[in-house]
Amino acid sequence: MKFIVKYIKDIWGAITSLLKGMRRTLYYFTHHKEIITQQYPDNRDTLNLPERFKGEVVMPHDENNEHRCTGCQACELACPNGTIKVIFKNEINAEGKKKKAIDKLVYHLELCTMCNLCIEACPSDAIKMAQTFEHSVFDRNQLTKILNNPGSKIMEGVE
């Protein structure tokens, strides 16, 4: 007799514990407003990433096509993966003197781990992190980028 009572009690306990779980599932099934899934990529236009998000390294230019990079190579030294390479050229300034300036700042996105160490190292705030994140391309050569615009110059007063 005891056995039968325990048997029925076990079944009853099992059914109630399962129904309790099912009730929670049904609750979300009928309450659509509490569902928090995002409809990416349909919501691309309204997607807002925080301004600190580390997507890729970019070099901001102003309207005169001038940047703030002095070519000090601090970013190149700070990078753990050899992502950044600074290539120099000799520029002749207004007084006819030769001056060293950057020719290209080559950035290998395929090697970058977004660790933010180059931006921390930069003394003149020449580079920053952009919020882009859809980086896939068909050819990996497209991931090697030159950060300074063609024909760009260093901003006046940045040393």
Add this chain to the structure above:
Amino acid sequence: MYRQTDIIEDNRDTAQGNFVINVGPQHPATHGVLHLVITLNGETIQKIEPHLGYIHRSIEKMCESLSYRQFIYVTSRMDYLSAHINNHACSLCVEKGLQVEIPPRAQVIRVLMDELTRIASHELWWGAMAMDLGAFTPFFHAFRERETINDIMEETCGARLTMNYMVPGGVMHDIHPNFQKRVKDFMQLYKKKINEYDELVTGNVIFQNRMKGVGVISAEDAVSYGCTGPVARGSGVSSDIRKIYPYEIYDKLEFDEVLETGGDSFARYMVRIREMQQSIRIVEQLIDNIPEGDFMTKTKAVLKLPKGEFYSRVETARGELGVYIVSEGATTPYRIKFRSPGFSNLSILDKMVRGGKIGDLIAAMGTLDLVIPDIDR
């Protein structure tokens, strides 16, 4: 080099009728790329051999060629679910070598981030473990809360998983202006939803039957195999580094070390569930009391550790993580060794499931909370 035929040849004379089965390295039932070679007799497990090395990236060797500022980001890729805490351990070790005091604001931010990471890690474990047992819904419930933490991390640190936020001398940025408000919102949400966890999983009769009395680890075994973290605490072994060797401001905080004495899978489950509540308690104490001041002390541009050996340890979500640096006085470490919690916890797998059924293996393995990149490094 390991060959599959070796095992079969080993067992040819001794274990007739045994059946060798490979679980992994790419198997839906294991988390990550763990390769287990299981010798079965019917459904009974005779022997389990974990074969490591599938995602070995030689992180320790890699760190030896990087400077003291650069090597920290690599450790985010070890135990990627507690990336903050790994970075914390490395920063602590470098700071010990440099003899730098970090400002109180940075200490509080670090502890806050650690505890949020611990909650996020346990959330993911809870969902993944229920999924191991065949329940799919809890996975999404766990990710809902974890997503909130990830958003907080994204806003303050700039990344969701591999943050590289803790640097020698403090933290990389100050906290975001929204940080405190969003953490409070999260705690409100969490307290509302924590009952759902018990409703869905803990009280479930199928779940309890599969967890109780399965994969028992005795306290002696837990000590002799070097288990730490929730695995050891589930067997009643006190092993919380935050209590035993307090770092940062943990000695000033009020929280309990969670101990269960069962030693079975259910005890380890309960340890993690209760640990999340303790983490919430720590966050509650700190979130309104972040001291004003600097978030980083000024350090030199090129860090050089004096000649000697340095060791620091922290409590990650999985157990004790030790970082050991040997310095020759140069800009790069001479040798780095990580004592990762996952490796020691994996070693007890054979002991705890031997003689059990193969169906229980996945459930018992789930409660070990293995992260394979942490084991292989």
